[in-house]
Amino acid sequence: MTLHTGAAIRVKDDWPELRGPCHIRTPHYLRGQPGTVMRHLGRFPNPEDLAFARPAASIDLYHVAFRADAIWPDADPGARDPGTHDLVVEIFEHWLEPMGEPT
Amino acid sequence: MSDQPSLQPSLQPSLQPSLQPSLQPSLQPRSHHDMGGVPKFLCEPIDTADHTLTDFDREVDAIRQILGAKGVMSVDELRRGIEAIPEADYLRLTYYQRWIRSIADNLLASGVITEDELRTALAEAAP
Amino acid sequence: MTTLLEAPSDRMLAAIRHLLEQKAVTSPAEIAERIARTDRASPAMGASMVARAWTDPAFRSLMLRDGAAAAEAMGIPMRGLPPLGVLENTAELHHLVVCTLCSCYPRGVLGYPPFWFKSAGYRARAVREPAGVLAEWGTVLPPGTRIRVVDSTADYRWMVLPLRPAGTEDWDAPRLAAMVREGDMIGVTTPSP
Numbered sequence: 001m002t003l004h005t006g007a008a009i010r011v012k013d014d015w016p017e018l019r020g021p022c023h024i025r026t027p028h029y030l031r032g033q034p035g036t037v038m039r040h041l042g043r044f045p046n047p048e049d050l051a052f053a054r055p056a057a058s059i060d061l062y063h064v065a066f067r068a069d070a071i072w073p074d075a076d077p078g079a080r081d082p083g084t085h086d087l088v089v090e091i092f093e094h095w096l097e098p099m100g101e102p103t
Numbered sequence: 104m105s106d107q108p109s110l111q112p113s114l115q116p117s118l119q120p121s122l123q124p125s126l127q128p129s130l131q132p133r134s135h136h137d138m139g140g141v142p143k144f145l146c147e148p149i150d151t152a153d154h155t156l157t158d159f160d161r162e163v164d165a166i167r168q169i170l171g172a173k174g175v176m177s178v179d180e181l182r183r184g185i186e187a188i189p190e191a192d193y194l195r196l197t198y199y200q201r202w203i204r205s206i207a208d209n210l211l212a213s214g215v216i217t218e219d220e221l222r223t224a225l226a227e228a229a230p
Numbered sequence: 231m232t233t234l235l236e237a238p239s240d241r242m243l244a245a246i247r248h249l250l251e252q253k254a255v256t257s258p259a260e261i262a263e264r265i266a267r268t269d270r271a272s273p274a275m276g277a278s279m280v281a282r283a284w285t286d287p288a289f290r291s292l293m294l295r296d297g298a299a300a301a302e303a304m305g306i307p308m309r310g311l312p313p314l315g316v317l318e319n320t321a322e323l324h325h326l327v328v329c330t331l332c333s334c335y336p337r338g339v340l341g342y343p344p345f346w347f348k349s350a351g352y353r354a355r356a357v358r359e360p361a362g363v364l365a366e367w368g369t370v371l372p373p374g375t376r377i378r379v380v381d382s383t384a385d386y387r388w389m390v391l392p393l394r395p396a397g398t399e400d401w402d403a404p405r406l407a408a409m410v411r412e413g414d415m416i417g418v419t420t421p422s423p
Contacts (some may be wrong), residue, residue: 013124017132024185024381028133029140029328030358032124044385045219051180063382068379071128072140072358085360085377090384094263138297139330139381144354149366154345159243164342167263169256172310182332192236198333198348198352200239208235208243216249218234224239224245 003062007037008020008099011064011091023051026095029071038088040043044094056076096098135190163199167206174207184208275306276339276389281407284394284396285409293391294318294352295399311338311339315386317378317417324371326363326379326389326417328356334382336389340415346376347416357381367418397423 003009013032016022025047041063045056066087126138138144156164170176184205185193193201210216237245250256279300282288293300297314308314314336316326329372330353335343346352355363360377364370371377380388392414398406401423413419 011250013126015132017134017311020228021187023179023186023269024137025331026132026382027139027357027383028131028137029128030128031131040316047179047182050177051183053177069274085379087357087379090386091266091382092384105393130395132249132283137331139356140358141354144350147349147354148350149346149349149351149363149364150353151346156342161265161268162247162261163243165261165268166250167262168268169260173255175255186405187394194350195237198374203246205243206293206333207246210246210249211234214349215253216246217254221234221245225234225241226240226251228244228248 002038002060002094003037003096003098005039009033009037009064009096010034010099011099012095014095017102019053023048025090027089030066030089030091033066033071035064035066035091037062038065041090046094061090062093063088063097064091064096069070072084134186135193136186160199163202163206170206175215176206176213181205184228186221233287238374271306271339273340273410273415274305274407275301275341276336276412276415277407277410278403279304279306279339280391280410281403283391284406285403297389298338306339308338312385313386314339315388316391317380317388318391319417320373321372322376324377324378324420325388325390325419326356326360327382327390328353328379330354330357331380331381331383334387336387338387338391341414344412347378351355352359362417367413369419372418389415391415392417393423395421395423 011026011030011033015031016024039062041061043058044061046059047056049056066089067084069084070086071087129142133141167176167181169177181202185201187208188196188201188204196204207221211218211221247261251258265325270272273280279293282304283293285335289300289303292303293316298311298314299309299361301308301314317327319325326366328347333343337343340366360379361371382388394406398409410421410422411419414421
């Protein structure tokens, strides 16, 4: 485990979907987005390999927080009581790039 | 309700341009199962009613669990097989119809069953 | 092979069932037993955990720290199931659980996922306009409540520990449990006495 609670990260802006058959559990809407590590969740076998019955290395998994208004800057369609909500998503470490101090 | 073609930095005072992704979500090469925030589904009302599972649903679900418990097919392989279903079929099929198709795909891929065996069994199966 | 996979689903199930039995992978009896076992899990299990957490601070603490251990402590079998994460609602924070990529759901404590949880509408909208999604159930949160949407993408399964509603201070655990609904533990509704 190399990322501590509060660490500023960026999800890799990578698109394995363009390179051939794959199974990716990092949602498209998070690629390239900045976030904050909330918690280390443990180490789990890489689903990208399990999906093809390949040997799967165990990788650190984190709960990472993102601001929804940074991902979708237009107003929520049909929003009631619009307010900024946040998203918390399980992301494997190999998808996370540590950033410097947040601005 | 389309995405803005570009972010306006004045609305995002805390974000440096270098932290913004290279492509807006609506322009990204996403796989069709990757549905978070996707515009074409945002106007769909949600059917909040109870839908009782059919015998078909329960049996497919049980078979998936058994294959997982016996190490024949993992849930990750199931998901991959579902994601491989072409988009039009993916959207048309019901949830468990996608599952049985993925199960068949995976059993063929891992050699548990052969194409000839499946072809024969399909021909013999009562509708 | 592609055309084989396009066979009608009912026929495909019958073919797969037959082949799996022929190859001694499973049997109709084993399938029936698994169906019966799966049917035993229901939202009542999760509701009993919520009610106990509301009335027993030590259990609440355990539930937030280790959801699977808390479930096991209540006799809910969790062995072989994914880790269970419990999301604590407060007066300022409301959680909503979704799986945008498929349908990951805390089945061990809630049973089968509901139809709506697996729908394209829910999966697309929950992360982007959660207040609008809650409105589909008539759920309106107090002004200023922050919504946190949890997208289940990996090994954990998530359930919500809702806020105990006012007016239930002298209710016992069974009465509290009977009030808690499936939607309360995913976040589309809040418990209502």
